[in-house]
Amino acid sequence: MRGNSELRPLSMEIGVQLHADGSCLVKLGRTHVLCAASLEERVPGWMKGRGTGWLTAEYGMLPAATHTRTDREAAKGRQQGRTVEIQRLIGRSLRQAVDLSALGERTLTMDCDVLNADGGTRCAAITGAWVAAALALRSRGLEAALVRQVAAVSAGIVETGEGRRGPVADLEYEEDHLAAVDCNLVVARPLAGGEAALVEFQGTGEGRPFSRAEAEALMDLGLAGCERLMAAQREALG
Amino acid sequence: MRGNSELRPLSMEIGVQLHADGSCLVKLGRTHVLCAASLEERVPGWMKGRGTGWLTAEYGMLPAATHTRTDREAAKGRQQGRTVEIQRLIGRSLRQAVDLSALGERTLTMDCDVLNADGGTRCAAITGAWVAAALALRSRGLEAALVRQVAAVSAGIVETGEGRRGPVADLEYEEDHLAAVDCNLVVARPLAGGEAALVEFQGTGEGRPFSRAEAEALMDLGLAGCERLMAAQREALG
Amino acid sequence: MRGNSELRPLSMEIGVQLHADGSCLVKLGRTHVLCAASLEERVPGWMKGRGTGWLTAEYGMLPAATHTRTDREAAKGRQQGRTVEIQRLIGRSLRQAVDLSALGERTLTMDCDVLNADGGTRCAAITGAWVAAALALRSRGLEAALVRQVAAVSAGIVETGEGRRGPVADLEYEEDHLAAVDCNLVVARPLAGGEAALVEFQGTGEGRPFSRAEAEALMDLGLAGCERLMAAQREALG
């Protein structure tokens, strides 16, 4: 059995989407997310003429990515609330990686599509999207706009079930289901050197409220987990 | 000037919506939110036959609630991502207040509509919604289903501007705009007695990442602020 | 019991929406409508370059405003036919109050949101919106664009039930339900002096057709009722 702070087996394959400016297929156990970065020479209307760029993100799940088939959002004509919430989180997180002034009047769009879902898809999406963004900026000679490395991991407090117990990192779907408390942590480290710090901490007591001590234990797990993810990101970029 | 941990002037008026099972107009400075609770004898299709109830929340802003008029979502035919994110937060938070089994096959719908927006509307909505929910359950003889008191407050780290500096509680719009880091904290305390604990902690480094120490300072402010809000909630309920 | 031509207790509170250019919370018995006027320095695309302005209106009901909760239109992604019909009526009526050429290339948007519904919400909305519009124009030094005072009242013919009978003014929900014939009258009076006259007369025989004599009796009630509403409007404006 995995240790409480251990992540699932991890791989990152780059260049999977042939037309994208950057792409990365991230696999964390049975969670597989395809991330692409597209750099376009335009900004949204409300940003025109300011000389700075924008970064936005979209998230989706293939209908067959889940245990029982999920309705296709394009066919229903409406994104679910969960989807909207996740893509806002990805966008906010990745905007911490990029210096939008250095980007110029360009938009970097991150597309994160889940091919297989087994818990932690939003965190895997952020981690993979950072690799795709880095590749896209490099391929266009805009490395200078990349100012922080960003990764994300989930953690939670599991009180029942047969597997790991207590505060554990990188929850699978089954663990997530059993967790009394779960959270998503996004961590950033300046590329110019310096400490890793939190970009987002979203902790939720779905089963019961949680104490400050528990929140701190989850932060510890998250910061450690992101260290390991960041090593893998650097390796994927070569 | 307000102290860093001081909340804005606060009032809660109950019974404002005449047909609702419970309602509360909460004012926190210039942020005014009208909260209503409607108890219906039905549950969503996927819950039928389980003998337990459901609680859901919707959030809206009157178009003229903001500094420049906001488009009416009903007219645009689509709720904004921000709206969706907020109403999911309100729902999750209030579900910690209610024992859904004790509710029986009923749905409690919380409607939170912002009449005036000056920062912290989602927290004010949660705080007011708890009062409305308590009134609704009381009016229907279902007090036993109310198991925790729930309140919420925002906090942030302000580094520029002329007013409060450092970690401050209950941000106004102008402060929120200047904050490098901001967060929303939802706190619950068991009605049967016991410690207050966190239900949600959502911290975001919009301006820069934040350290664990900063996260802890914000939690301190939030827990203290919710203490004061909970006293006001009890007073409003009489 | 109220007399047949008597209106319900009436109040108008101004300045309720802090950011609006003008606002008025009108209460007519248990019908409460919050009206706001927002003046923007733009006109719709099809009006650009003509040098004249535009006035448009939107109407909504808070979900808990009605006896049993109404679905939120923003969540359903579509305004009901009734809503669309009402906001068109409010817009047409208020356009009779304003000289659009004197307004210049500006748009005055009226938002009328029902907090509590007990019959006559569209008429209350028109009456309150006129006050909000007058405040907005005054606050921007555009009083000259206000050329007529506009108010509205409902009337109907009630044949059954325990309360008022025959042609009665200002129907409550219960009376409206019992009325064989009902109508909405919008009345305007030139601010420069002159007779009040009709802007809209919409009479509907839901229960049975109605004679010309009945139509005339309803007009009498409406003109008289609007006199009283106009006195209250002037008082609210101070």
Next chain:
Amino acid sequence: MRGNSELRPLSMEIGVQLHADGSCLVKLGRTHVLCAASLEERVPGWMKGRGTGWLTAEYGMLPAATHTRTDREAAKGRQQGRTVEIQRLIGRSLRQAVDLSALGERTLTMDCDVLNADGGTRCAAITGAWVAAALALRSRGLEAALVRQVAAVSAGIVETGEGRRGPVADLEYEEDHLAAVDCNLVVARPLAGGEAALVEFQGTGEGRPFSRAEAEALMDLGLAGCERLMAAQREALG
């Protein structure tokens, strides 16, 4: 030139839609509306089990029916406010023609589609829809459910332009454009014998408010015009 109270040349052709339970192509000058009645053995969910029926109406315009092409509502994914308002008027009007209890648990759906628009399309739709409804009920042996004859005509007060002046009946598009006041009148007469009376009177002062005397002159024109339309309806039914 037509007299002030004179209608445009009128024809009604029945049986134009081969599958409809009843259909009528009504031509009033250059305004051509195709009306169909479909009788289905079902009622809306909220009416089930009451033993009574329902009548509803839908209205549309072919894109090329107007002087400059109008966007197709099906392609835009949304009906215009004007469309919604008109189809509600047609439905209310025709429900006065039918005894819904005698209809049984059936729905009569009226489809009114404008092939050519030159003013007065909603009135022509009502007049033609009544013929289609009568044919549908007759073809299914439900004549007993038809209790009133219903027709509609527009009228207005024209003050400028080269044609008719003053209160005139049955406005063409060009006259409607010039009219200071216009209205739509729907009239019903019991089939069992008795006086014609008003079902709807919708008068609007688009150019200026109108007096009670003017409202009465328009009612006179409308009642007289509907007399002539009702004669033509009876002739069309043979």
Next chain:
Amino acid sequence: MRGNSELRPLSMEIGVQLHADGSCLVKLGRTHVLCAASLEERVPGWMKGRGTGWLTAEYGMLPAATHTRTDREAAKGRQQGRTVEIQRLIGRSLRQAVDLSALGERTLTMDCDVLNADGGTRCAAITGAWVAAALALRSRGLEAALVRQVAAVSAGIVETGEGRRGPVADLEYEEDHLAAVDCNLVVARPLAGGEAALVEFQGTGEGRPFSRAEAEALMDLGLAGCERLMAAQREALG
């Protein structure tokens, strides 16, 4: 009984839509389609500045055109897949009739609305739309932009039922229902002289796959049928 290669009785009436630049009501047996062409002095955004024009098509069915009433797409807020597929086919087919460079920066919009449906509506729409397009171009002095004559017919292989058997042209609804294989053929002939050739061939084995020989038999029927339709088109244009 009709011969296997015989078309249904055919008529084309022009000028039916008074405001359209060109219109044609085509009747093929009990299938009646009203086609209009509107020529507007604009092109879609993505075509601006190229000096060439565009042709697009929209298709609809009146709700009462079918045996049992079809829901109105405008009311549902969404066009069916079948509708979208058909209007794309009409557009592609008619673009073969027009030299878009000779059209200049104009858009020719074809509206095809089915008044009565008895099989073959998409083919009738193409055949009638060509007449409407020719009239529109003629009325604006743009005959030079019309370079090919275009018509369409359906064909299929019927194996059961009491009527025609084997490969048959111009299927009625009942035959279409019984056909194992059906297809739609669009044929074009250069106006400057030359052979007729295929613009579209869409063959579908709904009941069973079909051989190459069968495909060829259907093409023969289609080419012959379109000859006859083209003669009728020329006659309609005078």
Next chain:
Amino acid sequence: MRGNSELRPLSMEIGVQLHADGSCLVKLGRTHVLCAASLEERVPGWMKGRGTGWLTAEYGMLPAATHTRTDREAAKGRQQGRTVEIQRLIGRSLRQAVDLSALGERTLTMDCDVLNADGGTRCAAITGAWVAAALALRSRGLEAALVRQVAAVSAGIVETGEGRRGPVADLEYEEDHLAAVDCNLVVARPLAGGEAALVEFQGTGEGRPFSRAEAEALMDLGLAGCERLMAAQREALG
């Protein structure tokens, strides 16, 4: 250079979507489509109680699958016409593979999502979907419901450009762009033995009309190409 009848390098990887009942990632040159089959124990409402099943298909493209990023349909709230047309084609084609009576009251949903697009995505989707469907039926002991093998290929007539000329099979995006005529062929072969035959032939003369001889040449290419695809399908299934 590839020969005119030669297909692009081909691979099929099965089991890529872990939760799907069957899945296949088909790669044809730089066109990569992920196909999944989900078998659910329900049928659409209109089919209930007939004892037979249903097969339906949905198609999508990841936004970064194309040369310049395509808008996400889920975010726009509407599928494009092209998408709708393609998913209808996939559904019709695959329904020829399955005996719906032998399926029982179950629905087989095919999801075809394009990861990389370089021409021929709809044909690759059909070819891959057949493999996914076969796997799904096999995994549920429903092999008997699979009655035909189905594959699809594109072909076209290329007249310009530097590569292949004349009638060519399996067009890349660049060739498709240059083709005067293109078509999609779907071919089926009975699993019980027998000849391959056409399920769909869709030929379009986008650049110019095409002769019967050209149509026949394209059919030859298509039938031969599908032979080779069917061999690869059998190999993928092992």
